[in-house]
Structure formats: C-alpha cells, structure tokens
Amino acid sequence: MQTQSETRAIAPEIQSIANTIRITGWIAFWIQLGLAVVSGLTLLFAATGRGFAEQPIAGLGVGIFWAGCGILxxxxxxxxxxxxxxxGKRLGNINPALHPSKADTVKVIRWGIIAALIGMLLNLLGAGSTIGVLVAKSISQPPGVAITDPYKIIRALDVFVAVANINGIAAHFVGTISSLWLFERVNQH
Known part of the structure; x- marks a missing residue:
C-alpha cells in the first residue's frame, strides 16, 4: 500500500526545471566531450609531430601550452x-529531502560559468599566440615562390595548434551558453 508521501507528485515547475537541467547537462556534456576529443587529438598530433619535424616550430610552444591548459x-x-x-535527477526525485536547494544549484551553475570563461580565456591566449606566429611567418616570406629560409614556412603542424585552440574556444562557448541558460532558468523559478 502506498503512503501519502509516495503518491504525492512533484510540482510541475520543479519537474520542468529538473528536466531542463538534466537535458541541458547531457547535451552540453556530449558536445563538449566531442570537441574535447577533437581538440585533444589535434593538439596531440601537433605536439608529437614537433619531435618528428626536421625544423623546430618556433614560437608555437606557447600556443601548445595554452591549448593544453584549455583542454584541462x-x-x-x-x-x-x-x-x-x-x-537534475536529484531535483526530479519524488523525495523532497533529496532535492538540492536553489542556492546550491545556483552555486554549481556559477562554477560552471566561471570554468567555461576561464577555459575560453586560456584557449584565446593560445589562439592569439599561435595566430601571431602564423602571421609572422607569412609576412616574413618573400613574394613569389622562392623560399630562402625553411624555418619561415607555415606547415600543417603550425595550423593544427590553431585548430586545437579554436575547437577549445568553441567547446567552452557551448559550456558558457548552456550554463548561462541554466542560470537564467533556475533564477526564473
């Protein structure tokens, strides 16, 4: 026989916010995980390719460092x-004792916003330094087809560092948007 507390349903607005938090969490999880894998593999390829290259990648170590920090x-x-x-799952539980408080939920979402913004900053620093190196290499090449210094050629490994940083920025952007959206939804209730 069910007790009165077991038959009691969750308020529709709490169920709605629980579903929103859970679904948004899963969507952001998979998008960010996919972009993290792409960014990590691209950075790994660029970093390991440095050891096989006949010439050093001048100046790209800083971009690799910031990309690595952004991936972490x-x-x-x-x-x-x-x-x-x-x-979201705890909030959707029938037992109200298991529900996180609104203040705790807002605090967790704030930490998500802060982490995404810090990550975006780190990847922006990496992308900026990498693009700076690529621009310096491109303007140091003489016009025409004759390359006099092979260290000034823009190689695919140089571009992979920029790609890793851009994918990191995109992933952190998804995290920022999803956390800000959740923050807004939770504060409306």
Missing part, C-alpha cells in the same frame, strides 16, 4: 556538465 579546464567542464545531469 574543458575536461573539468565536461565533468561539470555530467554533474548538472545528476542535479
């Missing part, structure tokens, strides 16, 4: 997205 923060953001799904 991105992995934290992916974990945080998964945490959103758990918060």
């Amino acid at each position: 923060v991105l992995l934290f953001s992916v974990y945080w997205d998964f945490r959103y799904t758990r918060i």
Whole structure:
C-alpha cells in the first residue's frame, strides 16, 4: 500500500526545471566531450609531430601550452556538465529531502560559468599566440615562390595548434551558453 508521501507528485515547475537541467547537462556534456576529443587529438598530433619535424616550430610552444591548459579546464567542464545531469535527477526525485536547494544549484551553475570563461580565456591566449606566429611567418616570406629560409614556412603542424585552440574556444562557448541558460532558468523559478 502506498503512503501519502509516495503518491504525492512533484510540482510541475520543479519537474520542468529538473528536466531542463538534466537535458541541458547531457547535451552540453556530449558536445563538449566531442570537441574535447577533437581538440585533444589535434593538439596531440601537433605536439608529437614537433619531435618528428626536421625544423623546430618556433614560437608555437606557447600556443601548445595554452591549448593544453584549455583542454584541462574543458575536461573539468565536461565533468561539470555530467554533474548538472545528476542535479537534475536529484531535483526530479519524488523525495523532497533529496532535492538540492536553489542556492546550491545556483552555486554549481556559477562554477560552471566561471570554468567555461576561464577555459575560453586560456584557449584565446593560445589562439592569439599561435595566430601571431602564423602571421609572422607569412609576412616574413618573400613574394613569389622562392623560399630562402625553411624555418619561415607555415606547415600543417603550425595550423593544427590553431585548430586545437579554436575547437577549445568553441567547446567552452557551448559550456558558457548552456550554463548561462541554466542560470537564467533556475533564477526564473
């Protein structure tokens, strides 16, 4: 026989916000995880290719460093997205004792926003330094087809560092947008 507390349903607005948090968490989780894998593999290829290249990649070490830092923060953001799904599940539970408070939920979402913004900043620093190196290499080449210094040629490995940073920026942008949207939705209730 069911007790009165077991038959009691969750308020529709709480169920709605629980579903929103859970679904948004899953969507952001998978998008950011996919972009993290692409960014990580691209960076790994660029970093390992440096050892096989006959010439050093001058100046791209800074871009690789910032991209690596951005990917580490991105992995934290992916974990945080998964945490959103758990918060949504707890909020959708019939037992109100298991519901996280609104203040705790807002605090978790704020940390998600902060992590995404920090990650975006790190990848912007990496992209900026990488693009700076690529521009310097491109303007140092003489016009025409004769290349006098092979160290000034823009190679595919140079571009891979920029690609890793741009993918990191895109992933952190997804995290920022999803966290800001959740922040707005939670504050409306």
